[in-house]
Amino acid sequence: MEIVFAVTLGVMMTSGVYLLLRARIFPVVMGLTLISYAVNLFIFAMGRLSTGVPAIIGASAEYGDPLPQALVLTAIVIGFAMTAFVVVLALRGLGELRTDHVDGREPRK
Amino acid sequence: MNHALIMPILLPLLVGCSLLLLHRQSASLKRLLSVAATWLLVPLALGLLWQADAGQLSVYRLGGWQPPFGIMLLLDRLSALMLLVTAILAGFSVLYAVRGDDERGPNFHALFQFQLAGINGAFLTGDLFNLFVFFEILLISSYALLLHGQGAKRVQSGIHYVVLNLLGSSLFLIGVSMLYGLTGTLNMADLAGRVGAADPADAPLLAAAGYLLLVVFALKGAILPLYFWLPRAYAAATAPVAALFAIMTKLGLYAIVRVFTLIFGSEAGVLSNMVLDWLWPLSMLTLVGGVLGALAARNLQILLSYLVVVSVGTLLAGIALGTEVGLSAALYYLVHSTLVSGGLFLLADLIARQRGDMAAELLSAPALKQPLLLGALFFAGAISIAGLPPFSGFIGKVMLLQAVAPGVDALLLWPVVLVGGLGMVIALSRAGSMVFWRPSEAVSVGRPADRVRVVATFGLLFGSVLLVAVAQPIQAYMQATAAQLFELQPYLQIIRGGEA
Secondary structure (H helix, E strand, O other): OHHHHHHHHHHHHHHHHHHHOOOEHHHHHHHHHHHHHHHHHHHHHOOOOOOOOOOOEOOEOOOOOHHHHHHHHHHHHHHHHHHHHHHHHHHHHHHHHOOOEOOOOOOOO | OOHHHHHHHHHHHHHHHHHHHOOOOOHHHHHHHHHHHHHHHHHHHHHHHHHHOOOOOEEEEHHHOOOOOOOEEEEOHHHHHHHHHHHHHHHHHHHHHOOOHHHHOOOHHHHHHHHHHHHHHHHHEOEHHHHHHHHHHHHHHHHHHHHOOOOHHHHHHHHHHHHHHHHHHHHHHHHHHHHHHHHOOOEHHHHHHHHHOOOHHHHHHHHHHHHHHHHHHHHHHOOHHHOOOHHHHHHHOOHHHHHHHHHHHHHHHHHHHHHHHHHOOOOOHHHOOOOHHHHHHHHHHHHHHHHHHHHHOOEHHHHHHHHHHHHHHHHHHHHHOOOHHHHHHHHHHHHHHHHHHHHHHHHHHHHHHOOHHHOOEOOOOOOOOOHHHHHHHHHHHHHHHHOOOOOHHHHHHHHHHHHOOOOHHHHHHHHHHHHHHHHHHHHHHHHHHHHHHOOOOOOOOOOOOOHHHHHHHHHHHHHHHHHHHOHHHHHHHHHHHHHHHHOOHHHHHHHHOOOO
């Protein structure tokens, strides 16, 4: 399970960075979203990966760590708000700058 | 438990929320509320400073949980000092804003208060994840404040600023969660103990987490490879916002000091002081980059933004020395550079308003209406930020130059700081002579500066004089602060035996 998890995270992060470097606002937003998904999964994994262990003491022989889950929730909420903000900003940029390049002008050919 | 400790966060948060509810009320009511709440932070911060100066660490346990469980706020001399500087800077900035800048877009004052809540929270928190949360609070308000007042230029620099900081937040989360995964705690004092006691096999991973945090803080603090967002963002912001942003780079530096003296400090075993070797060359390069940028600037606000970069480099050099004397010199310089660069941003706006269409561009423009007043303020601010006597920049630099022991370090620091100072003087005198001595023939169009705006600008610049007049007690406080930061036992004691 760990290997699959790690490879998934790696692929998501790589794709995210690639999209971020495209320097067009829509790929950039998608890239940031992918990166934040990868980061959220990473935080979750820091509580160790295991199945069938509830985050309650005494319910089973072992118990999961509830804190990373709480951290992930916080990170998701913040990431979601930030993505919404970037989307609005991107729309305004498109309206005011007349281009979807993040530098506000088309690169010289 | 002393509830005053949480007030610097609660007060702006509450006032910010009320301002949102009062959205439809008259502008004067909102202004009154915002100015009163911001200035109330000054006595509050003074009280906390007095409390912290007793030498004890104060801990505020949210929900009454015994640390390291739950979240705690931690007040030491450093955080109290930063709170006071923030309160003073914000007080004058908001005073400047109420004369019209707040009406360029909706909800200026609410955003301003939320930003203050985030900044104060970041200075007070004793928990690494909470530091992230407060960073996000202040960042999202800063995005909105930066874009406040419309305009294509703001949107363009805003996109860079927002995207970079979002990426920074992702790295921050990776670093924080790695630390949690390895040590099982997020409380900074607890982390300090556990990183020191960690299995040597984990050391490379812990170091990786630490370096990730360094990258994030370097981005916030605008250190060399990561400062390119700053000049355009600061120059595009409205004056009171740019002035308040003067504390934001210092926040990155504060986080560096906090994390790398406490968590990766002298008690961290093999990882002790691991970043110091990196900080030293980074600080030198940042200084050089900032000075070159200032020399090339064609706009007064861009010039000032590069001076912020220079001050970051100078400060970082003090931190990188890793000694009490170096750190106390850096702290003195921090207070000076925050207040003076804030004041200069306000002044640049006053000047730009009287130059017609040229605004802050360093080209020939109609003569100013009040060349004497603005010129005198500019002269005082410029020699202060460039580090010439008799103002506080000079004392700060002398303290820093004295802090470095003779040797290779001194051989690097002295020329860089002194030649850098010369570069700043050249850049500023070129800008000053263009603005004040080489007006075009055109009829001047501006109106005399607003009184309140002048008072706000003067207030911040006067801080430089005050720092000289009472330099001795301030310096004593800085030395006590640096000593406290390097004495880790009281911090570790918080975890072992409740309130230290």
